[in-house]
Amino acid sequence: MKTNVSSTRRDFLHKLGVSAAATAVAGTQPLTAHAAVRKRNIQYAMLIDTRRCTGCHACSVACKAEYDVPLGVNRSWVEYVEKGDYPNVTRNFLPRLCNHCDHPDCVSVCPTGATYKREEDGVVVIDEDVCIGCGYCIQACPYDMRFLNPVTGTAEKCDFCEHLVSKGIQPACVETCIGSARIFGDINDPTSEIAQMIATNPVSVLRPDKGTEPNVYYIAADHSGEHERQRNRYVRVTTHRKQKIRR
Amino acid sequence: MSTELHWGFPVISYLFLAGLGAGALTVSASMFLSSGGTASAKSYFPEARYGALIAPVPVILGTFLLIFELGSFQVGDWFKWIKLFQVINLSPMSIGSWLLTIFIGISLVYAYAFWPRSRMTGDQLDKLRKTVAWIGIPMGIAVAVYTGVLLGAMPSRPFWNTPMLAILFLLSAMSSGVAVIMLVRALSRNGRAESEDTARSGYLLTKSDAMLIGFELLVVFLFIMFAHLTVGDVRHAVSIILFSDRSIELFGVNMAVTFWFWVIVVGLLIPVTIELFYIRSGRRHQKQFSVPRSVEIFVPIAVLVGGFMLRYVVVIAGQVTGSIGI
Numbered sequence: 001m002k003t004n005v006s007s008t009r010r011d012f013l014h015k016l017g018v019s020a021a022a023t024a025v026a027g028t029q030p031l032t033a034h035a036a037v038r039k040r041n042i043q044y045a046m047l048i049d050t051r052r053c054t055g056c057h058a059c060s061v062a063c064k065a066e067y068d069v070p071l072g073v074n075r076s077w078v079e080y081v082e083k084g085d086y087p088n089v090t091r092n093f094l095p096r097l098c099n100h101c102d103h104p105d106c107v108s109v110c111p112t113g114a115t116y117k118r119e120e121d122g123v124v125v126i127d128e129d130v131c132i133g134c135g136y137c138i139q140a141c142p143y144d145m146r147f148l149n150p151v152t153g154t155a156e157k158c159d160f161c162e163h164l165v166s167k168g169i170q171p172a173c174v175e176t177c178i179g180s181a182r183i184f185g186d187i188n189d190p191t192s193e194i195a196q197m198i199a200t201n202p203v204s205v206l207r208p209d210k211g212t213e214p215n216v217y218y219i220a221a222d223h224s225g226e227h228e229r230q231r232n233r234y235v236r237v238t239t240h241r242k243q244k245i246r247r
Numbered sequence: 248m249s250t251e252l253h254w255g256f257p258v259i260s261y262l263f264l265a266g267l268g269a270g271a272l273t274v275s276a277s278m279f280l281s282s283g284g285t286a287s288a289k290s291y292f293p294e295a296r297y298g299a300l301i302a303p304v305p306v307i308l309g310t311f312l313l314i315f316e317l318g319s320f321q322v323g324d325w326f327k328w329i330k331l332f333q334v335i336n337l338s339p340m341s342i343g344s345w346l347l348t349i350f351i352g353i354s355l356v357y358a359y360a361f362w363p364r365s366r367m368t369g370d371q372l373d374k375l376r377k378t379v380a381w382i383g384i385p386m387g388i389a390v391a392v393y394t395g396v397l398l399g400a401m402p403s404r405p406f407w408n409t410p411m412l413a414i415l416f417l418l419s420a421m422s423s424g425v426a427v428i429m430l431v432r433a434l435s436r437n438g439r440a441e442s443e444d445t446a447r448s449g450y451l452l453t454k455s456d457a458m459l460i461g462f463e464l465l466v467v468f469l470f471i472m473f474a475h476l477t478v479g480d481v482r483h484a485v486s487i488i489l490f491s492d493r494s495i496e497l498f499g500v501n502m503a504v505t506f507w508f509w510v511i512v513v514g515l516l517i518p519v520t521i522e523l524f525y526i527r528s529g530r531r532h533q534k535q536f537s538v539p540r541s542v543e544i545f546v547p548i549a550v551l552v553g554g555f556m557l558r559y560v561v562v563i564a565g566q567v568t569g570s571i572g573i
Contacts, residue, residue, distance in 0.1 A: 111340035112330045132327045133318020135253040142403035153322030227571040247569035
């Protein structure tokens with residue numbers, strides 16, 4: 001999808017590249033500095049330790065505030081997964097955000113090339129100047145992470161707070177997490193905290209069978225879904241978003 | 248309904264209307280070319296003319312609906328869709344919008360070539376009609392197939408993610424094309440008696456439609472069977488159109504009744520039964536093929552309703568179903 005992008009998008013990429021290089025030269029920001037020295041592909045990723053998540057929704061609120069996301073839609077949210085019969089019950093929390101997949105289905109269906117995976121850091125972004133709001137990517141995302149912004153009329157989703165990360169600041173949800181459940185960083189850098197945590201812990205990703213190779217990892221994620229009710233197991237998933245049933 | 252629908256009535260209508268227009272042009276061009284490609288007395292010129300004049304209308308109307316449903320259009324950015332034509336990539340929607348644009352152009356030229364009512368062999372339009380008919384057939388098939396590929400390209404939507412859908416939409420489009428020509432033909436006949444020519448063309452249309460519906464039933468059967476005999480996402484998703492109770496329990500909508508009654512019974516079984524009855528009785532008694540005008544109007548309407556309901560069921564069912572588990 002890299003052919004014939006509009007001039008606005010090229011300018012946009014160019015500016016981003018310049019600013020990233022400038023911060024790297026300044027050497028003040030560890031995330032970008034690493035990349036500049038080693039000259040290898042950065043792939044930003046997130047690891048969420050659900051054992052440390054209390055389901056407080058601070059991440060969802062920080063995300064809403066950071067992007068001024070309109071009412072009724074969310075870039076990130078926390079699902080509650082309740083299961084079992086008294087007294088053997090549990091409630092787990094599953095924070096959700098864009099997986100910034102290695103093989104994003106949303107990118108391959110975009111008819112205008114508005115959404116693409118950035119080569120410099122592996123973040124899947126949307127150029128809202130090019131997006132026409134056809135909704136194809138919203139249908140194609142296996143994680144249902146995208147929505148149509150009712151104000152701008154374009155598709156929107158989590159972009160790992162690229163405007164903060166390019167300045168060396170952590171994404172808003174990571175900054176705000178009260179339990180330090182979220183670790184953000186370059187998964188391709190073996191010395192990064194996230195790479196080491198993933199190497200030393202049992203981790204999982206969501207819907208690995210879709211072959212999208214997600215870059216959001218979980219420790220101790222509860223993968224139960226309401227379809228298990230058919231096997232006479234009580235499971236209730238509360239999505240805390242407008243879309244009440246996981247698709 | 249507890250699921251957000253991003254593609255609603257405009258997209259459903261578009262899929263139906265694009266198929267209808269593509270079908271009308273393809274059927275018209277096929278009839279025209281198979282009977283010699285001229286406006287001679289023995290050709291199916293009147294039927295080809297109906298198809299040619301109808302074809303651009305639904306396609307253009309459907310395209311307008313499609314633009315209307317764009318997020319950018321709804322917030323007042325009325326011409327942002329032009330960005331579709333600044334790029335061509337492997338997205339089915341990108342290829343589809345180029346195909347659709349070319350098809351609209353072709354269908355307008357084709358309609359122009361058939362505009363004069365009189366059968367003038369050897370006139371200036373004669374060559375144009377024949378040339379555009381040859382281009383129109385593959386383009387019509389391409390547009391009809393692409394409407395299915397558009398939905399089928401996404402692994403995230405197990406209900407849609409099958410090549411069967413493209414074939415089903417193609418057959419349904421062709422059947423709708425035959426039906427709309429039958430309908431306009433019946434309406435414009437207006438009490439005139441059956442001549443040998445109209446009997447011949449009526450027989451061809453009825454026979455073709457019965458065959459197309461037969462294949463549609465086969466494809467629907469294969470679609471359901473392969474989905475139901477698998478495990479996991481696809482089986483889970485297709486249960487929405489098979490069983491009412493599961494449809495309501497799992498997805499909060501009852502798609503099963505809509506599917507079985509409107510798509511299968513009204514759209515396929517009733518028309519094919521009636522058509523086969525008249526084809527068969529005509530053959531058995533060695534008499535001229537003749538169908539009462541009321542039947543000639545009712546059957547195509549049932550086919551068209553079925554075609555619309557097929558798009559409705561598929562578009563809704565695909566969106567409310569997804570992968571199981573997380």
